[in-house]
Amino acid sequence: MLLEARNISKSFPGVKALDDVSLQFYPGQVNVILGENGAGKSTLLKILTGVYPQYEGSILLDGKVLRFGSVREAQRAGIAIIHQELNLIPQLTVSENLFLGRELHRELGLLDSTEMNRQTQAVLEKLQLDIAPQTPVRRLKVGEQQLVEIARALLTDAEVILMDEPTSALSDTEIDNLHRIIRDLKADGKTIVYISHKMDELFRIADHYTVLRDGVMVGTGKMEDTTEAELIRLMVGRELKIEAKTLVTQSDEVVMRVKDLDLDHPYVRQRKVLENISFNLKRGEILGIFGLMGAGRTELLETLFGLHPGRSRYRLEIEGTARQFKSPQEAIRQGLAFVTEDRKAEGLILGMDIAANISLPTLSETPMLQPQREKELARSYVDQLAIKTPSERQLCRNLSGGNQQKVVLAKWLSTRPKILFMDEPTRGIDIKAKHELYELMKQLVADGLSILLVSSEIPEILTLSDRILVMAEGRITGDFSVTEADEDHLLKAALPG
Amino acid sequence: MNLTFNNQLLRKSQSLIALFLLCLLIALLSDKFLTTSNLWNVLRQISVNVCIAVGMTLVVLMAGIDLSVGSVLAFSGAICAGLIKFGFAFESLDLFVGFTVLGGILGAMLVGLLLGLFNGWVITRFVVPPFVATLAMLTIARGLTMLYTKGIPISNLGPGLEFIGSGWLLGIPVPVWISLIVVLVFVFISRKTAFGRYIYAIGGNEKAAFLSGININRIKLAVYGLAGMLAAIGGVLVTARLNSAQPNAGMTYELDAIAAVVIGGTSLSGGVGSVTGTVIGAAIIGVLNNGLVLLNVSPFWQQVAKGVVILLAVIIDKMNRKEA
Numbered sequence: 001m002l003l004e005a006r007n008i009s010k011s012f013p014g015v016k017a018l019d020d021v022s023l024q025f026y027p028g029q030v031n032v033i034l035g036e037n038g039a040g041k042s043t044l045l046k047i048l049t050g051v052y053p054q055y056e057g058s059i060l061l062d063g064k065v066l067r068f069g070s071v072r073e074a075q076r077a078g079i080a081i082i083h084q085e086l087n088l089i090p091q092l093t094v095s096e097n098l099f100l101g102r103e104l105h106r107e108l109g110l111l112d113s114t115e116m117n118r119q120t121q122a123v124l125e126k127l128q129l130d131i132a133p134q135t136p137v138r139r140l141k142v143g144e145q146q147l148v149e150i151a152r153a154l155l156t157d158a159e160v161i162l163m164d165e166p167t168s169a170l171s172d173t174e175i176d177n178l179h180r181i182i183r184d185l186k187a188d189g190k191t192i193v194y195i196s197h198k199m200d201e202l203f204r205i206a207d208h209y210t211v212l213r214d215g216v217m218v219g220t221g222k223m224e225d226t227t228e229a230e231l232i233r234l235m236v237g238r239e240l241k242i243e244a245k246t247l248v249t250q251s252d253e254v255v256m257r258v259k260d261l262d263l264d265h266p267y268v269r270q271r272k273v274l275e276n277i278s279f280n281l282k283r284g285e286i287l288g289i290f291g292l293m294g295a296g297r298t299e300l301l302e303t304l305f306g307l308h309p310g311r312s313r314y315r316l317e318i319e320g321t322a323r324q325f326k327s328p329q330e331a332i333r334q335g336l337a338f339v340t341e342d343r344k345a346e347g348l349i350l351g352m353d354i355a356a357n358i359s360l361p362t363l364s365e366t367p368m369l370q371p372q373r374e375k376e377l378a379r380s381y382v383d384q385l386a387i388k389t390p391s392e393r394q395l396c397r398n399l400s401g402g403n404q405q406k407v408v409l410a411k412w413l414s415t416r417p418k419i420l421f422m423d424e425p426t427r428g429i430d431i432k433a434k435h436e437l438y439e440l441m442k443q444l445v446a447d448g449l450s451i452l453l454v455s456s457e458i459p460e461i462l463t464l465s466d467r468i469l470v471m472a473e474g475r476i477t478g479d480f481s482v483t484e485a486d487e488d489h490l491l492k493a494a495l496p497g
Numbered sequence: 498m499n500l501t502f503n504n505q506l507l508r509k510s511q512s513l514i515a516l517f518l519l520c521l522l523i524a525l526l527s528d529k530f531l532t533t534s535n536l537w538n539v540l541r542q543i544s545v546n547v548c549i550a551v552g553m554t555l556v557v558l559m560a561g562i563d564l565s566v567g568s569v570l571a572f573s574g575a576i577c578a579g580l581i582k583f584g585f586a587f588e589s590l591d592l593f594v595g596f597t598v599l600g601g602i603l604g605a606m607l608v609g610l611l612l613g614l615f616n617g618w619v620i621t622r623f624v625v626p627p628f629v630a631t632l633a634m635l636t637i638a639r640g641l642t643m644l645y646t647k648g649i650p651i652s653n654l655g656p657g658l659e660f661i662g663s664g665w666l667l668g669i670p671v672p673v674w675i676s677l678i679v680v681l682v683f684v685f686i687s688r689k690t691a692f693g694r695y696i697y698a699i700g701g702n703e704k705a706a707f708l709s710g711i712n713i714n715r716i717k718l719a720v721y722g723l724a725g726m727l728a729a730i731g732g733v734l735v736t737a738r739l740n741s742a743q744p745n746a747g748m749t750y751e752l753d754a755i756a757a758v759v760i761g762g763t764s765l766s767g768g769v770g771s772v773t774g775t776v777i778g779a780a781i782i783g784v785l786n787n788g789l790v791l792l793n794v795s796p797f798w799q800q801v802a803k804g805v806v807i808l809l810a811v812i813i814d815k816m817n818r819k820e821a
Contacts, residue, residue, distance in 0.1 A: 305708075327710075327712070328707060328708050328709070328710050329710040329711070329712055331710075332709075332710040333710075338708060340708060345702070345704060345705075346702075346704050346705055346708055347705060347708075348702070348705055349697075349698050349701035349702040349705050349706065349768070350701070350702065351701045351702075351768050351769060352697065352698065352701055352768075356694065356698075360694075360698060360706070360709040360711070361709045361710050363691040363694055363695070364691055364710070364711075366691065367690055367691055367692070368689055368690055368691070369688075369689050369690060369691060369693075369694060411709070
């Protein structure tokens with residue numbers, strides 16, 4: 001069935017997640033949705049599957065306008081979703097999971113296990129899965145569990161199957177198997193909607209693409225008419241004026257030296273998230289780190305900040321002294337600061353006011369609170385960073401994204417850091433706040449701060465950085481000075497393999 | 498801004514208004530309520546719950562829970578009585594240490610602190626949910642109490658301890674003094690110290706607090722330790738009041754403490770609430786119990802009434818939050 005979205009808009013307080021998006025998903029094809037974090041992919045999926053019943057615009061299935069008030073209604077209309085995190089109950093058997101919520105009954109309301117097992121067996125055979133219907137799901141491998149999810153979609157006679165990064169946890173053979181099944185589903189005329197960040201995979205399996213960026217549809221077409229570079233450009237490129245980077249004469253003094261950094265995978269033995277990473281950061285420098293999602297950029301900052309002491313190995317020198325950090329506390333003491341990617345979950349205590357958030361890392365200097373000092377500190381940053389708020393006692397919950405980000409920055413500046421880590425500092429904030437932040441960063445490095453900037457926006461990284469490292473699959477794959485870096489170089493280095 | 502500020506103010510005064518209306522209602526129905534002796538009686542009765550509930554407030558502000566306080570209260574109370582009455586004998590060294598009343602009390606507080614620290618250690622070191630860790634301590638400490646007392650009350654503890662339970666100082670009952678000091682100390686800690694701010698920060702967003710360089714585990718350890726020590730102070734008060742340590746003292750006191758915390762407006766999900774709110778919550782429960790006794794209502798109905806008040810408090814709190 002043809003699934004169509006017409007002029008879909010969806011707003012959350014402070015941010016427009018989807019802005020007038022129109023697109024089609026064709027039957028008998030694999031339709032891929034591309035976009036970076038925060039582009040609006042998951043919001044779109046949630047609207048299509050009835051998780052968000054409130055939105056503007058309309059959803060059409062074979063030309064008929066539908067409005068799903070709940071997940072159940074979407075299911076009944078024939079739309080099934082396979083989540084990135086599996087939605088199976090590990091203790092129940094395969095068959096029990098497949099029929100969860102719509103069990104077959106015999107007379108007297110007793111469960112008809114025989115019939116359920118028989119149907120389960122049939123659908124498992126169709127997927128060429130050699131599993132008994134009575135196997136508890138927790139005994140299955142992740143790849144098999146993924147296929148059980150697909151089996152569930154098949155059992156409900158879903159015509160549209162949405163898959164959210166289904167291969168992120170699969171081995172190569174499991175991926176091949178999944179692709180084979182997807183081709184079968186295509187042949188049966190099902191509409192497949194597919195989300196993945198693995199480019200090579202998309203070119204093998206997908207027929208049609210749609211790219212979202214900042215809630216807007218920026219490109220759509222047939223896979224055969226496009227290239228990898230073109231798709232990435234659509235995803236990360238932004239029509240922002242790129243100001244020429246003025247090279248400031250900076251000192252050659254190395255503030256931070258990182259050598260041979262390795263980070264083990266948290267669950268998979270022998271696998272490494274980061275491998276063999278070495279670089280230097282100079283005083284007054286903005287060192288950009290570019291890479292696609294999953295390249296290991298955030299993990300690199302986290303490791304240096306003392307968040308993975310158990311599974312990392314590295315040699316680190318701060319201003320010439322060897323250091324190892326077992327906690328953020330130790331890292332902060334040596335002059336590190338970390339503006340994290342997710343300011344709501346990691347940066348701020350939303351239920352506390354601006355002043356309390358700013359003073360949090362420096363409270364330990366005295367056992368007693370000093371309300372006067374706290375207030376003055378907050379005032380000075382509210383002025384300096386132009387935080388728009390009626391008072392420094394305003395709760396952070398009530399600030400806009402850009403202003404929240406400024407409070408996070410103020411919090412870290414109050415520790416008088418030597419080195420500032422910034423992970424996607426402008427994600428989800430408006431253009432004006434973004435440019436204010438750029439100006440601030442330039443000011444800070446002029447005053448001698450060194451910044452390690454992680455960003456997946458090419459214009460941003462080209463505008464701000466003095467030097468750019470590119471990462472792919474946990475390694476450094478490129479090292480450019482700002483004069484030699486351009487979009488093509490960065491993209492080429494960022495592609496895995 | 499004014500909106501949220503007023504809301505906070507309103508939320509705080511809501512429980513005060515409720516307390517006031519409750520007092521008014523009971524005063525209208527019974528002329529015995531507003532007598533001096535009865536009011537002192539109410540304050541003395543709530544003093545134990547106030548001590549425990551203040552500790553519980555800190556724990557709940559951190560989005561934790563401490564179910565062990567009733568048992569910790571019983572064990573520390575028994576230790577207090579045992580030390581005063583029997584002292585401490587090192588048979589191998591042929592050494593006997595006797596305890597003064599103060600020594601017994603300090604010993605009890607130390608035991609409470611250690612049990613609380615053990616809770617905190619299990620919770621932080623092994624990442625056990627607080628509910629489970631302190632549930633285990635609930636039965637462990639109760640069992641230790643039975644072992645220590647052999648299931649028999651330890652009685653006749655002398656006039657010194659009796660004074661703490663039943664005496665008056667400057668026209669105010671001694672237990673009321675003690676709970677007043679506890680409240681003042683912990684209002685100060687929660688509002689004026691970095692430690693207090695960290696408690697709120699951890700309850701508000703543990704991850705952000707950790708990333709800001711706060712030693713989360715140390716704060717948690719300290720808070721559970723303090724909760725245990727405050728339960729021990731409650732244990733001393735109970736023992737002193739009866740001039741006897743009962744092996745089954747403090748049963749279900751943890752529930753009264755949690756009720757006071759919740760009625761006082763502290764959110765069970767952490768980050769929001771106050772010690773003063775809890776004091777008001779404890780007062781509401783105390784006045785309600787007292788009033789129902791004065792009105793000759795069956796004690797069974799008292800339990801029902803307390804439950805209804807808890808429900809009302811939480812529902813009103815939820816509705817406030819939705820508006821905000």
